[in-house]
Amino acid sequence: MFGFNKNLFLIIFFIIGFFLLPLSAQAISISPIRQVITVSAGENKTVFLELKNNENIQKKYKLLVLGVEQNNEGVPIFREKINLAEAWVKPEFSNIKLDQNEEKKVSFNINVPQNVVSGNYYLGLVVQEVNAGSNSIGLSGQVVSLLSLQVSGEAREDLQILNWQKNNLDKDHWNFILQIKNKGNVDFPLTGLLKIKNWRGEIKEEKSIYLGNNLLPQTERSLEFISPVIISWPTLYQAEILINYGLTKQTVSQTVNFLYLPWWFWLVLVVFLILLFLAIIVVVKNRYYGRKK
Numbered sequence: 001m002f003g004f005n006k007n008l009f010l011i012i013f014f015i016i017g018f019f020l021l022p023l024s025a026q027a028i029s030i031s032p033i034r035q036v037i038t039v040s041a042g043e044n045k046t047v048f049l050e051l052k053n054n055e056n057i058q059k060k061y062k063l064l065v066l067g068v069e070q071n072n073e074g075v076p077i078f079r080e081k082i083n084l085a086e087a088w089v090k091p092e093f094s095n096i097k098l099d100q101n102e103e104k105k106v107s108f109n110i111n112v113p114q115n116v117v118s119g120n121y122y123l124g125l126v127v128q129e130v131n132a133g134s135n136s137i138g139l140s141g142q143v144v145s146l147l148s149l150q151v152s153g154e155a156r157e158d159l160q161i162l163n164w165q166k167n168n169l170d171k172d173h174w175n176f177i178l179q180i181k182n183k184g185n186v187d188f189p190l191t192g193l194l195k196i197k198n199w200r201g202e203i204k205e206e207k208s209i210y211l212g213n214n215l216l217p218q219t220e221r222s223l224e225f226i227s228p229v230i231i232s233w234p235t236l237y238q239a240e241i242l243i244n245y246g247l248t249k250q251t252v253s254q255t256v257n258f259l260y261l262p263w264w265f266w267l268v269l270v271v272f273l274i275l276l277f278l279a280i281i282v283v284v285k286n287r288y289y290g291r292k293k
């Protein structure tokens with residue numbers, strides 16, 4: 001049976017609450033702001049929302065179901081047609097009217113198909129004022145309740161590194177690019193560790209890397225971070241990214257090799273080549289005049 005991660009919900013509810021607090025005082029209140037429902041494949045359930053029109057006039061509202069995705073920082077974004085579970089949840093009525101200060105309970109019916117893949121599915125149950133003039137969550141006239149739909153089965157945590165590379169930003173900084181994907185069926189927290197090693201495997205630098213909030217199932221994330229150059233000797237180095245993730249404390253890592261040549265190395269090389277060139281000229285001249293004698 002699936003559990004849910006409280007940290008992810010706290011982050012999502014803070015963001016949702018940030019937008020909803022003004023609405024609760026002015027337009028419409030919604031409760032609860034989150035629900036966690038566990039179902040089995042082929043099972044039907046119903047969830048309820050309690051609404052209150054806080055205005056002094058009658059209002060008409062539209063009930064919607066949206067999917068949830070994340071940006072690169074892990075902040076939730078509510079949109080249509082991004083989650084197959086959107087088709088499983090339908091409001092009993094697509095439109096409702098509330099008189100001034102009226103309270104009403106509305107229902108959403110959940111019909112989970114047979115043979116569906118187990119895992120966590122996140123949805124937004126949206127109450128939108130008709131003619132509010134916007135489809136964006138968090139704007140005036142629209143509130144959302146988060147539904148965590150957990151289809152029972154085997155929990156699988158699987159993180160894959162899609163890309164790990166280093167670019168030269170300037171002489172004092174390196175630019176690292178990381179792309180990862182949650183190929184499992186549950187969300188999980190993750191932490192990163194960057195290690196810079198020389199050609200003998202000795203660690204020259206080690207520091208923690210922030211990888212964002214919990215990563216939702218089947219979600220990709222691209223990250224870019226800058227690290228100051230703390231090594232000075234020109235040689236071959238390795239940059240290793242080590243990621244710990246999930247409740248099962250799994251680890252995935254990847255390494256990129258690179259040759260570090262500081263600015264003074266090129267200066268020394270130029271001076272050396274000039275001296276070598278002058279030495280060759282002197283040797284050639286000495287041999288030439290030696291044969292003349």
